[in-house]
Amino acid sequence: MATETSEMKTLVCGQPGQLTYSNREMPVPAEGMAIIKIKRIGICGTDLHAFEGTQPYFNYPRILGHELAGELIDAGGAPGFEPGEMVTFIPYFSCGKCIACRNGKPNCCTDIRVFGVHIDGGMAEYVQVPSSALLHGQGLSADELALVEPLAIGAHGVRRAAVAPGEFVLVVGAGPIGLGIMEFARIAGASVIAMDINAQRLEFCKTRLGMPHIINAATQEVNEILKQITNNDFPTVVIDATGSQKAINNGFQYLAHGGRYVLVGLQKNEIMVSHPEFHKREATLMSSRNATSEDFEQVIAAIKDGKVDPANYITHRVDFDEVASAFPSWLDPKNGVIKAMVQL
Known part of the structure; x- marks a missing residue:
């Protein structure tokens, strides 16, 4: 992967009420793992609850964020995907072997790892995810792609x-x-x-x-x-x-x-x-926990067909460097936040 530095900026929730920027090593190419340059991060209720300290299944410190869209840098061998295309992904990583997975319910896998909840997530300049989780952008904008996941829920x-x-x-x-x-x-x-x-x-x-x-x-x-x-x-x-x-x-x-x-x-x-x-x-x-590939496909089709307009939901927009200072205000109902969108 062609980059100018071996480090990237991340935003870490060290404990409830604390968000701190830090540098981490860039992800390196690996078979079966895709690398995405993040362009949009939607702020989810899960992120807000984690910041409050009220989110179940959660440990600190954690990089939050799982409503994501970005440019594919390395496909990790995923067939049909090309570097440079816009993508999103299904951020629930399942084992593929447990009773839920065997019965077509990977969304409630017994050993599920949700990006930004059980493992570090997408408040970073680059992320690395299983290439099997990738979804083609299909011409959707970065804003639309970042909102596919919450709509799939x-x-x-x-x-x-x-x-x-x-x-x-x-x-x-x-x-x-x-x-x-x-x-x-x-x-x-x-x-x-x-x-x-x-x-x-x-x-x-x-x-x-x-x-x-x-x-x-x-x-x-x-x-x-x-x-x-x-x-x-x-x-x-x-x-x-x-x-x-x-x-x-x-x-x-x-x-x-x-x-x-x-x-x-x-x-x-x-x-x-x-x-x-x-x-x-x-x-x-x-x-009802998470979502499946069928739900993601339904949402993408609904957006393409004009049945749902994700742009309706975006009420606040900030740059990545502004997230730490803006985040506490998003918890106050008086500020009228429906969906805050972070752009990189």
């Missing part, structure tokens, strides 16, 4: 729920993941109900994404409004994208009899539910 949650046309789907949490869930539930033909406690985000859902129903859980009587919207049936699908214990526990009461409750959001503590209330509904509870 949403697409996977909707697929887990098996959303059918005409269903009422309540999506709790209007952050980037929740917005993606809303979009792919809409694409699946559902009537989407967006719920949050942030009025600014709910306005975004209404005006920018055209969601037909919005509920502010902080100021409105949720159950009564759900009855009105669904003709007393309640939503047949509830999908949580908050990572809030209170919100997750409350979500059970919003579910129709015979409905499905999908947890995309993640928090550290126990789920609390009234067993009789859950049982009488014959409800289904499931988690």
Whole structure:
């Protein structure tokens, strides 16, 4: 790989609340490992939770970042990939051997290593990843490619729920993941109900994404409004994208009899539910973790077809050198952050 120096700049989260720039050795070419020059880094809720110290499955120090797009420098032998093309990749590295992998669910591999969570991630000038994880850019912009992964999380949650046309789907949490869930539930033909406690985000859902129903859980009587919207049936699908214990526990009461409750959001503590209330509904509870190649392919196709416009989500943009100073402000809801994008 032709470079002018053997070192590159990285940004390390040494402990909760601490981000520090440092230099590390450049990755070196190796068979089966691709090298990417990073052009865009999307800031994810996982990154924010890690900075806060509230992210499960996490150890410090760690280089954050897994919503990435860049220029392929070395393909590591991956067939069909050429140096110089724009790429992204699937940032969940699985063992290929465990029961989940054998059953086509590498997204929940027993020994999964998520880039930027279990291992160092993409807040760096260059990264090295398994060449098997590469995805062609297919003409998408760097911004669009960096947002494929979070949208794939949403697409996977909707697929887990098996959303059918005409269903009422309540999506709790209007952050980037929740917005993606809303979009792919809409694409699946559902009537989407967006719920949050942030009025600014709910306005975004209404005006920018055209969601037909919005509920502010902080100021409105949720159950009564759900009855009105669904003709007393309640939503047949509830999908949580908050990572809030209170919100997750409350979500059970919003579910129709015979409905499905999908947890995309993640928090550290126990789920609390009234067993009789859950049982009488014959409800289904499931988690949705990461995404699969099928979800990534669906997202890329949806962007190319104009069904989803990732540019809608980008509200803040900074250069890599500005991330450490800007990062704390992205946790403050008053700043109206939907998606912060880092450019290199």
